[in-house]
Amino acid sequence: MKSVQEPAKQLINLLDFDRKGLAAFFVGIGEKPFRVNQLLKWIYHEQVTDFELMSNLSKSLRAYLQANCQITTPEIVVEKLASDGVVKWVLETHCGNRVETVFIPEENRGTLCVSSQIGCALACTFCSTAQQGFNRNLMTSEIIGQLIVARQRLGEGQRITNVVMMGMGEPLLNFDNVVAAMNLMTDDFSFGLSKRRVTISTSGVVPAMYRLTEACDVSLAVSLHAVTDELRDVLVPINKKYPLSELMDACRDNAKIAPRRTITFEYVMLDGINDSLADAHGLIELLKTVPSKVNLIPFNPFPNSIYKCSSNNAIHRFKIALNEAGIVTTVRKTRGEDIDAACGQLVGQVADKSRRHLKLKLMEAERESVG
Numbered sequence: 001m002k003s004v005q006e007p008a009k010q011l012i013n014l015l016d017f018d019r020k021g022l023a024a025f026f027v028g029i030g031e032k033p034f035r036v037n038q039l040l041k042w043i044y045h046e047q048v049t050d051f052e053l054m055s056n057l058s059k060s061l062r063a064y065l066q067a068n069c070q071i072t073t074p075e076i077v078v079e080k081l082a083s084d085g086v087v088k089w090v091l092e093t094h095c096g097n098r099v100e101t102v103f104i105p106e107e108n109r110g111t112l113c114v115s116s117q118i119g120c121a122l123a124c125t126f127c128s129t130a131q132q133g134f135n136r137n138l139m140t141s142e143i144i145g146q147l148i149v150a151r152q153r154l155g156e157g158q159r160i161t162n163v164v165m166m167g168m169g170e171p172l173l174n175f176d177n178v179v180a181a182m183n184l185m186t187d188d189f190s191f192g193l194s195k196r197r198v199t200i201s202t203s204g205v206v207p208a209m210y211r212l213t214e215a216c217d218v219s220l221a222v223s224l225h226a227v228t229d230e231l232r233d234v235l236v237p238i239n240k241k242y243p244l245s246e247l248m249d250a251c252r253d254n255a256k257i258a259p260r261r262t263i264t265f266e267y268v269m270l271d272g273i274n275d276s277l278a279d280a281h282g283l284i285e286l287l288k289t290v291p292s293k294v295n296l297i298p299f300n301p302f303p304n305s306i307y308k309c310s311s312n313n314a315i316h317r318f319k320i321a322l323n324e325a326g327i328v329t330t331v332r333k334t335r336g337e338d339i340d341a342a343c344g345q346l347v348g349q350v351a352d353k354s355r356r357h358l359k360l361k362l363m364e365a366e367r368e369s370v371g
């Protein structure tokens with residue numbers, strides 16, 4: 001007789017829950033909410049993944065967790081160390097796609113740049129992740145898992161003090177999972193990072209920005225890159241849906257969370273495209289009513305990119321103009337370039353479901369046949 005195979009039991013990954021999610025989970029199985037702190041401590045402070053070793057949980061609870069739950073992160077498949085100390089990890093998810101995480105050591109801090117999606121559904125024309133297309137949102141476990149594996153791999157004296165959600169993907173299009181992961185990053189029983197040291201970066205998904213203001217008061221960075229709708233429509237196409245005036249309203253709303261709060265505006269420097277003095281003055285005008293800092297990002301080229309980085313002179317001139325208008329402006333140091341770990345160079349390996357890849361190939365073929 002042919003035996004009917006039972007489908008493998010789906011284990012619950014406890015890394016998918018923040019404090020609130022875990023409390024609901026425990027109440028659902030008839031346990032008291034105080035288990036939350038115990039479990040968080042075991043997982044994130046003690047770094048224990050074997051339920052049997054969680055000695056302050058009751059025997060029956062340990063047995064239940066053993067039978068129904070797991071604590072698993074994506075696996076590191078590649079680790080690259082750049083000459084400037086930057087480390088890039090390529091992580092493989094259970095579905096075989098790959099995402100990237102980057103650690104950037106500085107004198108007094110260590111910043112982890114974390115991915116939120118497999119690929120990206122937005123089509124910013126100067127970003128290499130965009131060229132990869134999109135597969136799916138990362139689960140909370142796959143986002144917080146990036147901190148867990150990075151922490152395990154980092155050497156003596158290297159610590160994650162800051163997190164920026166600036167890896168692959170648009171974090172605000174994966175709202176719930178990203179917020180749960182950021183809750184874990186800032187929870188004292190988990191990573192315990194200060195809210196000011198966790199930054200979410202968005203290309204401007206306006207409705208989600210309002211939701212974020214309500215849900216979570218981590219720091220906000222906005223990828224601006226242009227000061228007119230005409231140009232921003234091209235560089236950051238989501239601007240066609242949420243134009244600059246609506247974006248700036250959402251920024252003002254977010255700035256209300258706390259006094260002295262500033263929003264960081266990221267501005268990629270593209271030669272002859274957005275780097276003139278007129279652009280700088282446009283930016284000053286745009287930011288007049290928002291408490292802001294500006295981070296100028298020298299463009300990092302990637303294969304087939306159609307832009308060039310602005311000259312050092314142009315970047316300097318732009319910075320001085322903003323400084324003179326009283327806007328704190330920094331120029332982002334390009335790090336990890338020799339291992340393709342710099343901004344906009346993270347690509348992983350994405351089985352594209354948006355078929356962007358195909359569309360780009362067709363466009364290329366058309367261009368070639370015309371030319």
Ligand code: SAH
Pocket residue numbers: 124126127128165166167168169170171201202203221222223266268297298299300301302343344345
């Ligand atoms: N989707 C989010 C998170 C990505 S953050 C966002 O747009 O904010 C990555 C940052 O690097 C963004 O500011 C992005 O605009 C910038 N970036 C992308 N490609 C780049 C490139 N080739 N050179 C320099 N910066 C780039």
